[in-house]
Amino acid sequence: MQTHLTPENIMRSPLRDDNHGLKPRAFPAMNPYTNKPYSANYPVLVRQTQGYPVTAAIPSLLQTLRDNRVMVVVGETGSGKTTILPKEILGASMTALKIGVTQNRRLATSLTGERIADLVDVIPGTIVGLRFRGRNLTSRGTLLEVVTDGLLLALAMSDPNLSEYGVIVIDEAHQHTVATDLLLGLLKELLHTRTDLKVVIMSATIDSGMFTDYFPGSVLRTVGGRQHDVHVHYLKETPVDVVGAIVTTVLQIHLTERGGNILVFASGVKQIHEIITGVEEGHKTFSQTEMGQLECFPLHARLSPADQDLAVNSVAPAIYGGLPGRKIIVATNIAETSITLLGVTHVVDSGLVKLKIWNPREETNSLSTTLASKAVAIQRAGRAGRTSEGTVYRMYTELAFHEQCPDHSVPAILLGDMLSEFLKVSAMGYNPMTFPFMVAPATETIVTAMELLKLLDAIDAKGDITPAGVMMSAITVDVYSAAAILASQAYQCSDEMLSLMSIIEASENGTHLFVKSHDEDEETLVRAAKAKFRHPYGDHLSLFNIYMAWRTARISGTQDEFVDSNFLHGSVLRSADHTRKQLLKALRIDRNDWRLWTLPQSDPDYYLQIMKALAAGGFLKVAKRQSPLRPDTYQTVRQGKWVKLSPDTVLGPPDETNEWVLYNDLYERKGQSFMGLVSAIKPEHLMAARPGYWYETDFAPSGHIREGLLKVITKLTGLAETSVFGDMPSAPTKPSE
Structure with missing residues (x-):
């Protein structure tokens, strides 16, 4: 069932006075959570929330949640749902347990938690708290927690029933992060066993049918948005140099357009650095009388919290020589949703996203930069209209937007190898083969992941998690x-x-x-x-x-x-x-038994010990060079795949010390396979790290890999060659040109 909150519904809202429009909400002089007078700022915040569309919808939304166990809320950008609805659920006293609110990113978690605390007029960490890896701002009296989806998933590994929570609010569900999709699967299971649990699923743009179908009996509610006009501009031609086009656009905006900060969306961290460098270098070509001051800030998930706070909270440079300064934030998709970047009036959208796609058959990743979906483009454009009229410049043609951009992004669960995620599912007590994924991974991905986890001793032959797997999952x-x-x-x-x-x-x-x-x-x-x-x-x-x-x-x-x-x-x-x-x-x-061992740098085996430990985790990612005549061509031991060294490697010239190598990543680019992050390793150290693997009956190397391993194994064990690999083929195979 679905109810749209129409103007007629709003007209009947108890927040509305027929003679004077929206009336201020009455509230007592004392804050019931603190038993102290409200702060002077509280009435101001209350008046601000009156302007958000979700405020008028609160009575209907709360009644829906009282009457149902699962509510799906579709709220457009600027509706206020992220902070106002959780605050009102807290005030409605629907549960004696805690309320959990998830966000996809640490930054959004921090900002959302602080904002809800302001709306409740309490200090963060008291009644309203926030938690993510590296920060725990909660207390015994916390009633509402804002947490990252990844942290809530981690909590579920030690408490699979999530017994501390009576209401769980999943925000930004349309982002389809792997952690969010796994949480939805867990909640689907818990709804069968926990009759006291209520679930709210929220997003700005969502395939509502997918969620209502996934949760039978759920109720859909739609809330309008609050968005200022945004003027969208496209390029006339597809740029050859996207970074150059972005740099030119940013400088042109700063030179000729009205004041306000600029938010640039880049495809990844590397492009962020390139854009910032280009803008700063370009700015130097103008005199102080021609162009005002500017300051660039990177913003992405891998930054430290201090650097993220700097990007969000720093103010624009001051006016100098009569010319206004401007702040420029160059971000990944971390800035698309849930956080408000004050003062942004211009968005420059690269239109690109970087994807890493796992191929379970080859056990390789392909790296590609592709056009973002229409849904992502709309989300990015909305950043320019949060607080005032805005302008967005898309770095592609209008034709490309309509004909080449997909409608929605591919869920992340379909792109990765799922090793860590399956381990988490196992740690929660579920079988990855039968877990109710909202978007199910490919069968080959599931089979390959289970095989690799077994080889890593993370799960046993029955698929149950091992003690080592439990530790790895944490x-x-x-x-x-x-x-x-x-x-x-x-x-x-x-x-x-x-x-x-x-x-x-x-x-x-x-x-x-x-x-x-x-x-x-x-x-x-x-x-x-x-x-x-x-x-x-x-x-x-x-x-x-x-x-x-x-x-x-x-x-x-x-x-x-x-x-x-x-x-x-x-x-x-x-x-x-x-x-x-x-x-x-x-x-x-x-891990109570964990000890931080530090090797003395004077130890002659200082670096060798590190490599031995590395081999214990990377023994499945090993390759051998066939011949010094082909110094950059190796064959992987596990798949027999011919690969080349990454152009960025600092591995030395070919000799007997680097005949065998460990690699961190195997990826495809422009039809070629490469190893990323490569180091030389002695096969003796590989066998010492995981001796059982090399004697498995399923392990069947051939050609020069077989010959190389035979030499090492017979030398180490004294066994005859026929007792090591039996009748395995010895004919060498040749790499494809």
Whole structure:
């Protein structure tokens, strides 16, 4: 059933006075949550909320929730649903348990929690709290919690019934993050066993039929939005250089158009840095009498909270020489929903999204940058009209928008390998093969994920989670990295492994740690900077060296000089530091036996021990070079796939030390397969790390890989070749040209 909140419904609202329009809501002089007088700012906030469409709909929405267990709320941008509806549910005293409100991002969680606390007129962390990895602003008296969807999923692994919560509000459901979709599956199950649980699903744009069908008996309510006029402009031709077109557009807006901040949507972190560099360089070509001051801020999920707060809360530069200053935020999709960036009057939309698509058959990822969906484009444009009239510039043609942009984005659950997610489902006590996914992963993805988890000892032969799998599920990195972190205790290098995994995570396998060079001279300087940190083993330890050198510089207070002189992005290193603190905190909380072992740098095997621990997590991601005559061509041990080294690798020239390599990622680009983040590894260390894997009857290497392994195994064990692999084929295979 569906009820639209029409003007007639609003006219009948108890908030409306027939003679004077919307009347101020009456409230007592004392705040019932604090037993203290309301603050002077509270009446102002109450008056502000009267202007939001959801306010007039509150009586109807609350009654619907009282009468039903699941309510789907479709509210357009600016409706106020994200903060006002949860606040009113709290005030309606529908449950003696806590109210949980999810957001997809840490930043949105923080801002939403703080805003709801303001509306309730309490200090964040008291009646209204917020939680995400690395921050817990709650107390025993907290009645409403705003949490990331990922954290609520983590809580469900230790409390699968989510017994602390009586009402759970899932916001931004249309984003279809994997965590949100898994939570919806869990809630669907819990509704069968917990008769006291109520669920609210909210979004600005949503396929409402999908959600009402998924939750039989749910009720749909639609609330209008509050949006100022937004003027949309397109390019006449598709640009050859999107970054260049964005930079030109930003500078043109700053030079010729009315005041207000500019929000730029980029496809990813690397493009963010390129745009900021281009704008700052372009600004330098104008004199102070020609163009006002500007300041650029990156905004993406991998930034530290301090850097995110800087982007959100910093003010525009002051007027100088009669010319207004302007703030420019260059963001990923983190800025599309749930957060209000004050003062934004212009949006420049690249129109692009970066996708990483898993191929379960090849066990590779394909990287592609493609046009964003129409739904995403509309969401991005809406950022310009939140507080005043706005303008959006789309970096593609109008024809491309209508004919090439899909209507909706592909759910993330269809794109990834699902290893970490299946492990979480298992930790909650469900079988991934039968879990009620809202959007079901491909069958091949499910089969491959279960096979890999079994090889990693995360699940047993029956598909049940193992003790190691439980520990891996609690570590917020991919399962291979989690396995290496757990193994590092045995090699007494857990401190170093945490640092390594943190810089890998923050820099996306090292792909955007260094500033992009603009000419040959600068490229020479960047290469020289990379060479200073290069380790003979390859990419992993080279990244580790950079991060450790930055930490040393930070202790002496010279981190800024270090970053500038080595052409590094300081925000990436700060993000790595934040990730490391989060991982360490989680390990100490979830594992009482966790110990932070630090290797003495004087140990002659310092780097070797780190590589041995790395092998314990990465033994499934190994390749062997066929011949020195083809130095950049390797064959993967597990799939027998011919691959090349990434152009960015610092692995040394071909010799016997790098005949075997570990890689972090296998990806397809322009019809070729590449290994990303590559380091040399001795096969003896691989076998020592996971001896059982190499003797499995299902493990059937051939050709030069078989011959290479035979030499090592017979040397280590003294076994005859026929007892190792039996009648496995020995004829070499050749790489395709």
